[in-house]
Amino acid sequence: MALGTCLFLTTCAHAGGFGVPSEPATRPAGSRSAILIQLTDNALNFPAIAVPGIATAPAPISVEVISTYPSWRVVVQASELAGDAATLPAGRLLVSHHLSTESSHPLAGAGFQSLDEPRVVAYGGPAGAVVSNTLSFSLIVDWTDRPGTYVGTIQFTSLVEP
């Protein structure tokens, strides 16, 4: 079972053509199932924001999930973005994709959800299914956000049912 899983994951990783080195298949202790989450990039840039409002990341991020669990979900959540003298709250980061329908932020368009709480970006089952999604990210900047570089993280987490 373990060998079959590895072969399957490797094949799918190449078929997807994703440019980021494969994330090692993760499995909770004592479990024989595994889940692999791959992203097309490992960084999300919002370069040269020159006006307040909603800044859209230049390129979307594609996520591909391969799992042998009978039921699983992948959620994303952001940290706050830290600058030299100030921070941007995690809720200013927004994600939109085909699973998101309702906007959770008054300034954002339809389907944009703020990342101050976990948002489901993929789910699946039964075992062996490959699920992909394309994520568009935006950032809300305000008049009172001081100039500078802000850095943070968007974490992908899988919730699996063994």
Added chain:
Amino acid sequence: MRGLMLIPFLCALAIAGAGPVSAQTEVAGPSLAVIAEVGSYMTVSLSTDALHFAVAGPPGVYGADVPVSVTVGCNAGTWSVSCAASALTSSNGSIGPERLFMGRQSAPDTPDQGGGLGFDTMDLKRMVTQGGPQAPQAVETLDFRILTKWEDRPGTYQGTITFTYLMTP
């Protein structure tokens, strides 16, 4: 009393029987580094784009038809807005900027320089207002005056008052 005792017992059974419907395990996956580069931005807007001085009487000081409200929004640490006037010219002559006056409603005690108490002559570039990071909001209201003399020939005189701003990140 027996019934009252039974209810908590049944509730306890129900809770114990429910248990975890499905034990979910949380597994950390990859992460995206997020980098946002916020630049400096500033906006300055005026409540009007033209002033008229209706000088229909003898030489003296005349006010403009409307005050000018200045609205500023900026994310820089400090900013300032200044303005300077050109001469007003016509085919019959000109009126120099030293005969134009600007009054800031926040500074009503500016010494009289020929245009009345609270008014600066505009022979120099004048500071209008300054501040720190803020969303766009009205920060100053300006009144303008002109001083005419017997030597000014009849006619229409035109010029420009230019607003400039500076910001320090």
